[in-house]
Amino acid sequence: MAHLEPYGGDYFSFVLIGIAFSGYLMTALRSFSESIRGEQMMGTLEAMLVTPTDTSAIVTLSSLWSFIFMSFRVLMYLLIGILLGVDMSNANIFAALIILVLTIICFGSIGIISASFIMVLKRGDPINMFFMSTSELFGGVLFPISVLPEWLQTISHILPITYSLSGMRHALLQGYSLSALAPEIIALSIFSVVLVPLGLLSFTYAVKRAKMDGSLVQY
Amino acid sequence: MRYTIETCELTKKFGLQKGFTDFFLHPFRKDEITAVEEVNIKIEKGELFGILGPNGAGKTTLIKMLCTLILPSEGTAHINGYDLVKDSGKVRRSIGFITSDERSFYWRLTGRQNLKFFASLHNYYSNDAEVRIDELLSLVGLKDRADDEFLSYSAGMKQRMAIARGLLNDPAVLFMDEPTKALDPGAAQNLRGFIKEHIIGDEGKTVFLSTHNLPEAEELCDRIAIIDEGRIKVIGTLEGLKDALDKPDPGLNDVFLHYTGKEFKEVAPKRAYSGRRGVMRGFRGGRRGGLRF
Ligand SMILES: Nc1ncnc2c1ncn2[C@@H]1O[C@H](COP(=O)(O)OP(=O)(O)O)[C@@H](O)[C@H]1O
Ligand SMILES: [Mg+2]
Numbered sequence: 214m215a216h217l218e219p220y221g222g223d224y225f226s227f228v229l230i231g232i233a234f235s236g237y238l239m240t241a242l243r244s245f246s247e248s249i250r251g252e253q254m255m256g257t258l259e260a261m262l263v264t265p266t267d268t269s270a271i272v273t274l275s276s277l278w279s280f281i282f283m284s285f286r287v288l289m290y291l292l293i294g295i296l297l298g299v300d301m302s303n304a305n306i307f308a309a310l311i312i313l314v315l316t317i318i319c320f321g322s323i324g325i326i327s328a329s330f331i332m333v334l335k336r337g338d339p340i341n342m343f344f345m346s347t348s349e350l351f352g353g354v355l356f357p358i359s360v361l362p363e364w365l366q367t368i369s370h371i372l373p374i375t376y377s378l379s380g381m382r383h384a385l386l387q388g389y390s391l392s393a394l395a396p397e398i399i400a401l402s403i404f405s406v407v408l409v410p411l412g413l414l415s416f417t418y419a420v421k422r423a424k425m426d427g428s429l430v431q432y
Numbered sequence: 433m434r435y436t437i438e439t440c441e442l443t444k445k446f447g448l449q450k451g452f453t454d455f456f457l458h459p460f461r462k463d464e465i466t467a468v469e470e471v472n473i474k475i476e477k478g479e480l481f482g483i484l485g486p487n488g489a490g491k492t493t494l495i496k497m498l499c500t501l502i503l504p505s506e507g508t509a510h511i512n513g514y515d516l517v518k519d520s521g522k523v524r525r526s527i528g529f530i531t532s533d534e535r536s537f538y539w540r541l542t543g544r545q546n547l548k549f550f551a552s553l554h555n556y557y558s559n560d561a562e563v564r565i566d567e568l569l570s571l572v573g574l575k576d577r578a579d580d581e582f583l584s585y586s587a588g589m590k591q592r593m594a595i596a597r598g599l600l601n602d603p604a605v606l607f608m609d610e611p612t613k614a615l616d617p618g619a620a621q622n623l624r625g626f627i628k629e630h631i632i633g634d635e636g637k638t639v640f641l642s643t644h645n646l647p648e649a650e651e652l653c654d655r656i657a658i659i660d661e662g663r664i665k666v667i668g669t670l671e672g673l674k675d676a677l678d679k680p681d682p683g684l685n686d687v688f689l690h691y692t693g694k695e696f697k698e699v700a701p702k703r704a705y706s707g708r709r710g711v712m713r714g715f716r717g718g719r720r721g722g723l724r725f
Contacts, residue, residue, distance in 0.1 A: 255535055255536070255538070256531075256533050256535035256536035257535075257536055257537065257538065259496075259501055259529075259531070259533075259536060260529075260531075260536045260550065260597070261550075262500075262501060263499050263500070263501065263524055263527070263528075263529045264524060264550065264553035264554050264601075265521055265524050265525045265553075265554065265555070266553040266554070266555070271553070421503065424500075424501060424502055424503040425502075425503050426446070426447070427444075427446055427467075427493065427496070427502045429501055429502075430533070430536075
């Protein structure tokens with residue numbers, strides 16, 4: 214129980230936020246690679262690539278929809294949570310939005326990196342596998358990471374989701390101020406600064422590889 | 433810039449995927465297939481240039497290279513004066529690409545919605561786009577069916593949609609990869625009529641068309657290049673090609689035989705890559721479900 218103390222002490226609220234916002238990571242990991250793979254199979258990717266519009270813009274826009282959809286789901290979760298007695302009366306909405314934007318930027322970049330792997334390897338992509346298998350266990354979705362042995366917590370610390378969820382909980386459940394959220398905001402910003410260029414580079418490289426292999430269209 | 437399309441020793445080699453055992457037995461051996469080899473062509477503005485060759489000759493690979501969809505292994509090319517690789521963005525702005533691959537549309541959307549989407553990728557929005565799309569729909573004769581789902585179109589209509597899409601950005605150069613491939617003889621004849629009347633009639637457009645159909649090349653093209661096994665065997669006007677033969681009233685068939693040493697016939701691609709096609713057929717059948725038209 215002491216482990217829940219930093220997040221207000223209530224397990225139901227803890228899990229609610231964990232499940233609601235980890236959905237963004239699943240969406241990111243799924244939607245980018247699915248949209249790219251789908252376009253590749255349908256043959257529409259090629260038709261897009263002969264236009265002057267940048268492919269990464271197209272992919273981003275096409276998965277934007279999934280993020281919007283996901284946001285509705287998250288709102289539903291939160292509303293149901295409130296009806297069931299989760300106390301968000303002193304939530305810091307502004308801080309939560311900042312955390313949310315950083316979260317989407319980080320997760321989106323991871324999704325694009327994963328899509329790049331899919332595009333080149335066609336199947337089984339290691340990025341997706343890594344994040345899918347680790348995030349739930351080590352990212353603090355269902356239980357606070359502090360219950361994990363010390364050495365396993367190191368894994369938690371290299372996962373953006375850890376900071377997203379802890380930031381979200383602090384902002385929504387306890388109404389932390391921006392300065393109190395500095396550790397999470399700084400961590401997520403650092404992830405963003407690394408992941409965004411990495412995402413763009415890997416995607417550019419993936420398109421180039423596909424143009425070398427002649428595999429923009431797949432059957 | 434003297435030529436609208438100019439290639440210099442343009443070559444494409446594909447690495448072949450290794451089988452599992454090969455991977456371990458010969459880890460450093462590179463299996464390659466040369467799909468297009470040292471192609472040199474010069475095409476002037478306003479020309480309708482045809483490239484004629486059997487299945488697997490390298491036509492699609494050549495066209496896709498010129499459309500920036502496949503990166504060349506060696507050699508260079510300029511389209512509209514822009515370098516194919518260094519200036520690929522500008523190349524894309526000045527070309528239209530028309531595949532015979534009917535899958536390259538969103539089947540659940542209507543024809544008009546499809547065109548709107550691709551127009552937006554060409555940076556045409558709202559009013560501009562609508563006017564342009566209406567023009568193109570009447571040009572290809574699909575105005576009445578524009579608001580039906582793409583999957584309800586016949587093969588000929590799909591192909592005409594592809595033409596409308598290729599013309600969205602009013603390109604100076606139009607690439608058509610076997611435009612009549614999926615059509616029955618009647619529809620193919622109609623489409624050739626359409627190309628002659630509207631696309632060539634449309635002043636100033638340079639058209640680069642591939643075909644594996646002799647009469648089609650004969651009917652449409654100002655100049656013809658014969659391609660076989662990735663190499664251009666000869667380039668010339670139909671008359672020029674025929675004159676070089678010392679045979680009375682030769683057909684393009686004889687021309688083909690003369691320059692390649694082979695009969696022109698429909699042969700399945702004998703080279704290594706035929707595998708995926710089989711898979712594709714199965715996949716398409718599944719995708720279409722019971723719909724056949
Ligand atoms: N992506 C690819 N990877 C490997 N080989 C390919 C690829 N695309 C085409 N080829 C091979 O290159 C040759 C030329 O193919 P293609 O350009 O499609 O011919 P055509 O369009 O004239 O029928 C064929 O032998 C084909 O199997
Ligand atoms: Mg072809």
